[in-house]
Amino acid sequence: MIRHIAMFTWTAEATDEQKAAVATALDELPGLIPQIRSFAAAPDAGISQGNYDFAVVADFDSADDFLVYRDDPRHQAVIAERIKPILASRAAAQLSL
């Protein structure tokens, strides 16, 4: 199983509406991309200081299935239209579990 993790920090200029639109757009992807086995996308809960602002954890049966998700044009549209306009920094990894 491949677990994909991505974390983002937002620019100081990002509005609450723009931040919320990221979660809304990402949450549509599991209904569009059947290779997604498990999907969680949410803002940081504010428990610890120094955290990133938002994270995605998504599970796939295989690396090939992850690549289908990564390269899907609907996913790429969320990145281009919702994430990149407010993105300050990104951290990602894929774990083979």
Place this chain on the structure above:
Amino acid sequence: MIRHIAMFTWTAEATDEQKAAVATALDELPGLIPQIRSFAAAPDAGISQGNYDFAVVADFDSADDFLVYRDDPRHQAVIAERIKPILASRAAAQLSL
């Protein structure tokens, strides 16, 4: 449920033995800290470029249970003795799911 995510990059000087020792030490924590509901700690699988080197995803029933883990001296010992000596950068978030 609280999902804790942490990702690390390692210094250029970090040895394979040091990197492997992080996973070995972290994998002992679920047997020591009963508040951990689910735990995965592994190196990046090498599927995508520009990724972090290692990630941890751990689930807890509550924020209080996460704080027990975060502040447990055995966890703090792994951070101090295994992670910090080879740490280049860290990204973390906790999601309320």
